[in-house]
Amino acid sequence: MAIKGGCLCGRVRYEVTGPLFDADHCHCSMCRRQHGAAFSTYAEFNPGDFIWISGEGLVKVYETLSGGGWCFCSECGSTLAGTDNGKITTITLGTVEGDPGIKPESHIFVGSRAQWHDINDDLPQFEERPPDSWEPPRNSG
Ligand SMILES: [Zn+2]
Ligand SMILES: [Zn+2]
Numbered sequence: 001m002a003i004k005g006g007c008l009c010g011r012v013r014y015e016v017t018g019p020l021f022d023a024d025h026c027h028c029s030m031c032r033r034q035h036g037a038a039f040s041t042y043a044e045f046n047p048g049d050f051i052w053i054s055g056e057g058l059v060k061v062y063e064t065l066s067g068g069g070w071c072f073c074s075e076c077g078s079t080l081a082g083t084d085n086g087k088i089t090t091i092t093l094g095t096v097e098g099d100p101g102i103k104p105e106s107h108i109f110v111g112s113r114a115q116w117h118d119i120n121d122d123l124p125q126f127e128e129r130p131p132d133s134w135e136p137p138r139n140s141g
Helices: 029-035
Strands: 003-006 013-016 020-026 040-045 050-054 059-063 068-073 079-084 087-092 106-108
Touching: 003 087, 029 040, 059 079
Parallel strands: 020 106
Antiparallel strands: 003 013, 013 050, 020 040, 040 087, 059 068, 068 079, 079 087
């Protein structure tokens, strides 16, 4: 079942044709500024599973020197996807229509979280990225 999402003004829409995985809340200072929020939530997908289904010409990409970036609608400002060295690697869970079939598994870059935000759930927290060896606990079903 394809996962669809879109921006606030409705002009830009995307589809992910395969499953989402590895969702996390990112508290880094870049994500906080980019989203104007305490944290942002992303999920990954298999390479090739992402397509823009409308409004691709309105999509702008802001990339940092470190190679990370964000795709947003130039009309309404919604952040739809994350990029890594120019490739779209994540979508923002907040722009998915309906149930994405996945829930966040961790908090990352907690070391730079907003001072005014308390994390009140039991998900694992990492100062930066989780170690390569870390496997999120899989929910049954
Ligand atoms: Zn828009
Ligand atoms: Zn971040």
